[in-house]
Amino acid sequence: MNGILAIYRKEMIQYFRSPIAYFVVSVFLLGTGYFFLYNVFSTGIGTMNETFRNMGLLLITLIPLVTMRLFSGEYTGRTMELLTTLPLKTWEIVLGKYLGALTILLVMTMATGINLIPLYLFGNPETKTILSGYIGFILMGMACLAIGQFFSSLTQNQIVAALITIPVLLAFWFVGHLQAYQNSPGLRELFGYLSFSLHFSDFIRGLLRSEAVAFYLAVVAVALTLNTSYLQWRR
Amino acid sequence: MxxxxxxxxxxxxxxxxxxxxxxxxxxxxxxxxxxxxxxxxxxxxxxxxxxxxxxxxxxxxxxxxxxxxxxxxxxxxxxxxxxxxxxxxxxxxxxxxxxxxxxxxxxxxxxxxxxxxxxxxxxxxxxxxxxxxxxxxxxxxxxxxxxxxxxxxxxxxxxxxxxxxxxxxxxxxxxxxxxxxxxxxxxxxxxxxxxxxxxxxxxxxxxxxxxxxxxxxxxxASEQTNNVLIEASAEAGSLREELLGVQGVTAVTVTALPNDLVRAECQVEAQSGIEARIARVVAVRWSLHRLERQQPTLENVFLRYVNQTSQQREAA
Structure with a gap:
């Protein structure tokens, strides 16, 4: 546990002593603010539904910026040598880093709470639906982070790590659209099951489905296990 | 440990x-x-x-x-x-x-x-x-x-x-x-x-x-490759013969120097007192200007090991 905490603290200091965290949070807030204003004030509908959908896509494009340096940065800075020779288990390194990235995601999520002030002042939103949307957003973000972190462990180049992560996350987001082109019910079901956006839509509509929760958590577990196994194999 | x-x-x-x-x-x-x-x-x-x-x-x-x-x-x-x-x-x-x-x-x-x-x-x-x-x-x-x-x-x-x-x-x-x-x-x-x-x-x-x-x-361990270096006013051929006659000297390389001086590099076996025997033999016939036992430095030892393996690898 000590190891996870030490890695977590180091990660947080690294995030906030470099411009990356400030940049990602600022861009996300600006983007979310724009979408919120457009969706709520232009249409006059007092819900977060459409804003959540936009936030999801914005998140997918920004997550690689958070995760790209997680391991690639350790390789290029030659600090991976330190981590692998300190009394740390590989899963502790992976989990400590993941929790650090998750904190940035939570900061991003909480910062969007500012949009709720005018929504509650001037509208009559459904709190349960908003809460469910936020839970879905965080769960999807967790899955994206785990995938980005895994790809960061595969290459020394941070840009390459980001360039691999973006299309993979976009594929998970858009894979549901392939359902329309499939005759096979099995494939249709598979594409629907793998779709980040379809599961997220359930949360946005206020449905807290255990299948969707399990799906996102399973993606996290698989990506972090692959991450740990790859690092162990690399030794 | x-x-x-x-x-x-x-x-x-x-x-x-x-x-x-x-x-x-x-x-x-x-x-x-x-x-x-x-x-x-x-x-x-x-x-x-x-x-x-x-x-x-x-x-x-x-x-x-x-x-x-x-x-x-x-x-x-x-x-x-x-x-x-x-x-x-x-x-x-x-x-x-x-x-x-x-x-x-x-x-x-x-x-x-x-x-x-x-x-x-x-x-x-x-x-x-x-x-x-x-x-x-x-x-x-x-x-x-x-x-x-x-x-x-x-x-x-x-x-x-x-x-x-x-x-x-x-x-x-x-x-x-x-x-x-x-x-x-x-x-x-x-x-x-x-x-x-x-x-x-x-x-x-x-x-x-x-x-x-x-x-x-x-x-x-590498002392058998030690050298004794001498410089004397002598005739190269005779000096070489005399030195080869000294017990413990295995090889001699002679080079002529200016002012009728000759430098001889003697490869000697690891034993004490060999410098004294060489000095005695040379001083009887010629004037001895310099005598120095060249101890192998760690650098020489290191280079010898490294060069040996490089040569062995090339030969293989």
Whole structure:
């Protein structure tokens, strides 16, 4: 546990002593603010539904910026040598880093709470639906982070790590659209099951489905296990 | 404390380390010598647990690195060739991170940080971000992290690289003091450093351990290749004949010098008093200007081993 905490603290200091965290949070807030204003004030509908959908896509494009340096940065800075020779288990390194990235995601999520002030002042939103949307957003973000972190462990180049992560996350987001082109019910079901956006839509509509929760958590577990196994194999 | 038994490391079909075995005891500093690409860093990385051997066994403080590397890591300090530093962290935050991972308790943290900061003379830069430090300071921060937690085994890959002469001397003193209670394996290119602080020297080339002995032992082992150099006012042919007649002289090379002087390089067997016999023989007929026994330096011994293996590899 000590190891996870030490890695977590180091990660947080690294995030906030470099411009990356400030940049990602600022861009996300600006983007979310724009979408919120457009969706709520232009249409006059007092819900977060459409804003959540936009936030999801914005998140997918920004997550690689958070995760790209997680391991690639350790390789290029030659600090991976330190981590692998300190009394740390590989899963502790992976989990400590993941929790650090998750904190940035939570900061991003909480910062969007500012949009709720005018929504509650001037509208009559459904709190349960908003809460469910936020839970879905965080769960999807967790899955994206785990995938980005895994790809960061595969290459020394941070840009390459980001360039691999973006299309993979976009594929998970858009894979549901392939359902329309499939005759096979099995494939249709598979594409629907793998779709980040379809599961997220359930949360946005206020449905807290255990299948969707399990799906996102399973993606996290698989990506972090692959991450740990790859690092162990690399030794 | 450190024990390697028939350790081999392969990357694909390429064998980097061939069947290397040696050990380092507590209170001993062993110098690890070899040209670039000889396998020093790979060997150190295997001992540190950064990579695993393809075959053979590495034990650190009695713990097998294949099965107990986590426990062994708590008793090990490692300074890689390039100090592993986080540039955006300041020196204290970085050292605190390493100390915490090494299990230094909260109540002992400050005294432990103060100890390594003082040992590595980092007082002036403790609050500075690492990216702002000079190469010498970066190296010393790397050494400081290796010393944290008072490890039983210390692996130092070129610890004095990039330091100025004053810092080199201070760092050697730190290593020497630390080596009184720990097993230290020190890789370096600076041969006098080995003679100054190491009890034993391991020479490696082409991934093979060529020799391991004390610096004096290595020099003595190659004494049969010693030369005695003389300069005398003599006729080259006669001098050569006379010298070859001296017991213990195995070969003589003669060169003419200006002012009717002749230089003779005699290859002699390892025995005492041979210089006196040569001097007597020469002084009877000619005027002797210079007589010098050329002791093999560690550098000569090292080069001889390295060149021998290079030639053997080329022949193979």
């Amino acid at each position: 450190i024990k390697l038994e028939s350790v081999t490391k392969r990357y694909g079909s390429r064998t980097i380390i061939h069947d290397v075995s040696f050990s380092v005891s507590k209170g001993e500093i062993v110098g690890f010598l070899g040209p670039n690409g000889a396998g020093k860093t790979t060997t150190m990385r295997m001992i540190a647990g950064a990579t695993t051997p393809t075959s053979g066994r590495v034990t650190v403080a009695g713990l097998d690195m294949a099965t107990h590397n986590h426990d062994a890591a708590q008793r090990l300090g490692y300074l890689p060739e390039h100090p592993p530093l986080y540039d955006v962290l300041d020196v204290t935050t970085y050292l605190r991170f390493v100390a915490k991972v090494k299990g230094v308790q909260r109540h002992a943290m400050q005294s432990e940080l103060d100890r390594v900061i003082a040992a590595c003379r980092l007082e002036a830069v403790v609050t500075r971000e690492i990216y702002k430090l000079s190469k010498g300071y970066r190296q010393r921060v790397g050494l400081a992290q290796a010393l944290l937690g008072k490890p039983d085994v210390l692996l130092l890959d070129e610890p004095t690289a990039g330091l100025d002469p004053g810092q080199i001397q201070e760092t050697r003193e730190v290593i020497r003091t630390f080596g009184e209670h720990a097993a230290v394996l020190l890789s370096t290119h600076i041969l006098p450093e080995v003679t100054l602080i190491c009890q034993r020297v391991a020479i490696i080339n082409g991934g093979r351990l060529l020799a391991i002995d004390s610096p004096v032992g290595l020099q003595q």
